[in-house]
Amino acid sequence: MPWTAHLVLAAAVAGVVAARPPCAVAQQEPSSIVIVTGQQATLPVPTLMEGPQATLANNEISDHLFLRLAAIGPELVTSGDRGFQPQLARSWSRRDSLTLVFELDPRARWHDGAPVTARDVTFTLKRAQDRSIAPRLASVTARIARVEAEGDRRVVFRFREVYSEQLYDATFHVPILPAHLLDGLGPSSSAWSAFAGRPVGSGPYRWVRREEGQFIELAANHDFFLGRPGIERVIVRVAVSSDARINLLLAGEADAMDNIPPPTTNLARVEAAPSLRLVPVPSNILGYLLFNQREPGHRDRPHPILADRDVRRALIMALDRDLLIRAVLGPYGHVPFGPVSSQLWIRHGAPRHSRQDQSTARRLLAGRGWVDRNGDGIRENRDGAPLSLRLLVSSSSVARGQMAAIIQEQVRQVGVHVDVVRVEPAVWIERRTSGDFDIDFSSANLDPSPSGLAYSWSCGGPGNVGGYCDPGADSLLQLATASPKADRGLWHSFLRRVEENSPAAFLYAQTFVFAVNRRFREVSIRPVSSWSALWRWPPPGS
Amino acid sequence: MTAWLARRITQAVVTFGVAVALMFVLMRLAPGDPLSRMQEDRMMDPAEIAKTRAIFKLDQPIHRQFAAFVKGVLRGDLGLSIEHGLPVNTLLASRIGPTLLLGGATILLNFTLGLWLGVRQAVRRGSREDRTLTALSLAGYATPSFWLGLVLAWLVGIKLHWLPVAGMQSPLLAPDAPWLARAADIGAHLVLPALTLSIVTIAGTMRYQRAALLEVLRLPYIGTARAKGIPERAVIWRHAWRNALFPVITLFGLWLPLLVTGAVFVEMVFAWPGLGSLAAGAALGRDYPLVMGTALLAAGLVVTASLLTDVAYALLDPRVRYT
Numbered sequence: 102m103p104w105t106a107h108l109v110l111a112a113a114v115a116g117v118v119a120a121r122p123p124c125a126v127a128q129q130e131p132s133s134i135v136i137v138t139g140q141q142a143t144l145p146v147p148t149l150m151e152g153p154q155a156t157l158a159n160n161e162i163s164d165h166l167f168l169r170l171a172a173i174g175p176e177l178v179t180s181g182d183r184g185f186q187p188q189l190a191r192s193w194s195r196r197d198s199l200t201l202v203f204e205l206d207p208r209a210r211w212h213d214g215a216p217v218t219a220r221d222v223t224f225t226l227k228r229a230q231d232r233s234i235a236p237r238l239a240s241v242t243a244r245i246a247r248v249e250a251e252g253d254r255r256v257v258f259r260f261r262e263v264y265s266e267q268l269y270d271a272t273f274h275v276p277i278l279p280a281h282l283l284d285g286l287g288p289s290s291s292a293w294s295a296f297a298g299r300p301v302g303s304g305p306y307r308w309v310r311r312e313e314g315q316f317i318e319l320a321a322n323h324d325f326f327l328g329r330p331g332i333e334r335v336i337v338r339v340a341v342s343s344d345a346r347i348n349l350l351l352a353g354e355a356d357a358m359d360n361i362p363p364p365t366t367n368l369a370r371v372e373a374a375p376s377l378r379l380v381p382v383p384s385n386i387l388g389y390l391l392f393n394q395r396e397p398g399h400r401d402r403p404h405p406i407l408a409d410r411d412v413r414r415a416l417i418m419a420l421d422r423d424l425l426i427r428a429v430l431g432p433y434g435h436v437p438f439g440p441v442s443s444q445l446w447i448r449h450g451a452p453r454h455s456r457q458d459q460s461t462a463r464r465l466l467a468g469r470g471w472v473d474r475n476g477d478g479i480r481e482n483r484d485g486a487p488l489s490l491r492l493l494v495s496s497s498s499v500a501r502g503q504m505a506a507i508i509q510e511q512v513r514q515v516g517v518h519v520d521v522v523r524v525e526p527a528v529w530i531e532r533r534t535s536g537d538f539d540i541d542f543s544s545a546n547l548d549p550s551p552s553g554l555a556y557s558w559s560c561g562g563p564g565n566v567g568g569y570c571d572p573g574a575d576s577l578l579q580l581a582t583a584s585p586k587a588d589r590g591l592w593h594s595f596l597r598r599v600e601e602n603s604p605a606a607f608l609y610a611q612t613f614v615f616a617v618n619r620r621f622r623e624v625s626i627r628p629v630s631s632w633s634a635l636w637r638w639p640p641p642g643s
Numbered sequence: 644m645t646a647w648l649a650r651r652i653t654q655a656v657v658t659f660g661v662a663v664a665l666m667f668v669l670m671r672l673a674p675g676d677p678l679s680r681m682q683e684d685r686m687m688d689p690a691e692i693a694k695t696r697a698i699f700k701l702d703q704p705i706h707r708q709f710a711a712f713v714k715g716v717l718r719g720d721l722g723l724s725i726e727h728g729l730p731v732n733t734l735l736a737s738r739i740g741p742t743l744l745l746g747g748a749t750i751l752l753n754f755t756l757g758l759w760l761g762v763r764q765a766v767r768r769g770s771r772e773d774r775t776l777t778a779l780s781l782a783g784y785a786t787p788s789f790w791l792g793l794v795l796a797w798l799v800g801i802k803l804h805w806l807p808v809a810g811m812q813s814p815l816l817a818p819d820a821p822w823l824a825r826a827a828d829i830g831a832h833l834v835l836p837a838l839t840l841s842i843v844t845i846a847g848t849m850r851y852q853r854a855a856l857l858e859v860l861r862l863p864y865i866g867t868a869r870a871k872g873i874p875e876r877a878v879i880w881r882h883a884w885r886n887a888l889f890p891v892i893t894l895f896g897l898w899l900p901l902l903v904t905g906a907v908f909v910e911m912v913f914a915w916p917g918l919g920s921l922a923a924g925a926a927l928g929r930d931y932p933l934v935m936g937t938a939l940l941a942a943g944l945v946v947t948a949s950l951l952t953d954v955a956y957a958l959l960d961p962r963v964r965y966t
Binding site: 133135143144151152153154155232233236237239240241310312313314315316318334336338339340341342344345346348349351352353354525526527528530531563 | 674675676677678687688689690691692693694695698725726727728729733734737738741793796797800801804807808809810811812813814815818911912913914916920921924927928929
């Protein structure tokens with residue numbers, strides 16, 4: 102037999118042995134869903150998701166397993182007491198402006214059948230406020246003075262001060278843990294206990310198994326007190342590469358994917374598949390160019406170029422931000438007014454962003470002494486120093502890389518030279534946090550609460566790496582945060598002030614694009630905790 | 644021979660130690676911080692950063708960190724992965740199986756099909772078959788593995804639906820399914836990544852084997868064998884091929900560690916849960932404990948493979964004498 106025949110025969114045998122029926126694996130079980138994601142959950146246990154474990158993947162799985170006292174409602178309003186939906190607490194009321202009382206739902210049960218009690222809530226909050234266990238949680242719940250149980254079903258939260266997000270602080274940050282299973286475990290041992298390997302919660306799904314680097318399997322909690330989940334099995338499959346994730350989706354081996362990343366060709370591939378539908382969801386991602394107002398390497402000195410507000414404003418005016426978004430994100434993003442993501446409720450009713458105006462930009466620069474003196478197209482100051490800046494970009498983001506190239510060209514048109522410096526993520530964050538940049542292409546993952554803006558946009562904010570400071574804006578921020586009700590007007594005053602100061606060019610508030618197989622007809626994806634409403638989805642075909 | 648072996652083993656142990664120590668120091672001298680990846684798109688509380696640094700001893704001077712690392716290694720404890728939050732031992736143990744499976748399948752394909760094709764080329768030197776195989780193997784060698792992987796996944800997985808496009812097993816297959824069904828499932832998932840890796844690496848084996856065999860076929864003892872009337876098949880496979888295997892043994896020694904930790908792109912494209920992608924992710928995220936765990940493994944493999952190659956030479960080649 103000639104050698105080619107050997108080869109063909111061998112290939113054919115291998116093909117027959119290995120091949121299975123056409124893949125569409127996910128569709129073999131009508132009541133299952135396979136969600137493909139980029140990162141595997143490693144420790145989806147409330148109060149243990151700190152530091153390296155405070156990942157989106159852990160939070161997403163935790164939200165299937167554990168419930169909060171209440172969840173943020175569809176309007177995503179974090180201020181006041183009315184924008185929330187009952188979960189473990191069936192109702193809440195106020196004793197006074199510092200005291201919130203929660204009545205637990207008597208039907209609530211842990212996956213092992215034990216009832217959820219007020220002791221579980223006090224136990225969880227005690228752990229959350231212990232800085233040695235959960236420094237991040239302790240920090241965000243610092244304004245809760247104490248939590249007390251009154252009987253088995255009532256919990257009383259006492260706050261240190263009056264502010265509008267008391268209910269948000271009491272409910273959003275910490276899902277409730279089962280005290281009866283964790284009480285005896287010390288803070289250091291619990292991370293490695295059997296519980297962490299097989300968490301027991303009170304949510305719509307219970308833990309089944311985890312295959313390291315491959316997937317996590319959850320099963321419906323048939324006794325879930327808010328209603329039996331329509332989908333029996335949830336598989337959260339991991340593929341680090343977005344190409345692999347999209348391939349799994351297109352091959353029918355996954356039913357859903359959480360955020361198809363740019364470039365837009367990825368979206369086009371998925372959109373072209375008749376079995377898939379795209380679901381846009383407001384994200385908490387905000388992209389912006391942060392102007393360093395302190396000199397790199399000498400934080401005590403002002404930046405020689407960017408300390409000047411008119412120069413910063415000119416740079417913003419030089420940019421066509423709508424074009425940037427259309428080119429890189431397609432229809433899935435908008436230009437924000439101030440540092441506001443698509444999820445923040447204060448974005449509604451905010452003024453519109455300023456449009457590109459290159460003639461004003463040129464006028465502003467000329468007014469500050471930046472003129473093209475040698476005819477090379479780049480402006481110089483009176484000493485002949487060119488208007489040249491370094492734009493620091495993390496190489497991990499395709500979208501930011503593409504945008505940086507467009508930005509470079511847009512500012513060149515007004516006589517500003519920008520060098521795009523692409524560095525790997527670890528180097529980028531090190532240079533960013535140490536202030537070693539002129540302009541940083543930042544991408545922030547914002548809290549659903551506007552009070553989190555103080556982190557980067559207040560004088561003393563720990564994330565204020567650009568050296569921005571306006572005590573007037575800080576006062577407005579404090580007023581808005583302390584207001585007892587959701588006051589958009591106050592927040593908009595703060596945003597206006599930030600825009601006037603121009604500490605950054607706020608480029609895009611991204612909309613995530615999820616993909617879901619069309620066999621799931623009634624699909625609801627929440628902006629905060631994407632898959633937490635999955636249990637309400639009816640089974641496919643119903 | 645015994646003295647040589649003892650010296651060679653000592654040399655291997657020292658090389659291993661130096662490699663690991665260098666890796667430890669270089670990793671810490673590189674710009675970037677282990678907490679970087681988690682801060683890339685999330686704001687971290689200063690207290691949270693301080694606690695994380697303390698847990699992973701990142702707040703200690705480098706010599707103390709090294710001492711703690713060595714002490715841990717001697718106890719068999721490689722520490723906790725910063726990013727995964729799991730013991731490095733557990734992570735390595737969970738990834739070594741898939742890695743060996745993929746690497747083993749690739750080596751098997753390379754050193755069966757590759758050797759066979761290399762022999763055929765040498766025997767038919769200058770023929771159309773030889774030229775065609777040379778062109779094809781070089782084309783495979785010149786193809787970037789991630790591109791080839793994407794093309795194969797698109798064609799075989801998405802368009803034809805013949806094979807799964809990614810992963811190592813179907814998550815919907817029950818864990819208590821019969822072992823044959825599970826083996827078939829893993830086998831089906833293995834085909835595309837193994838094929839991709841083999842296509843881009845088989846050229847090396849073929850070229851080495853062809854050149855080595857041509858060299859041997861020119862030697863007088865082959866002419867003598869032919870003159871004695873020994874059938875050509877026996878001349879090639881029994882007399883010539885065995886002596887033409889030595890360069891290929893060297894190649895095997897070089898590839899063994901590469902196939903364990905070097906299949907990064909193929910693992911990524913096919914979401915194969917191997918050590919390559921784990922190591923790459925750890926290096927990018929400056930996950931020091933995990934980087935050191937994979938470095939220990941890789942350095943151990945390089946040194947062991949090199950040692951085994953030398954020993955194989957000593958045992959198989961009567962011309963080689965070690966004193």
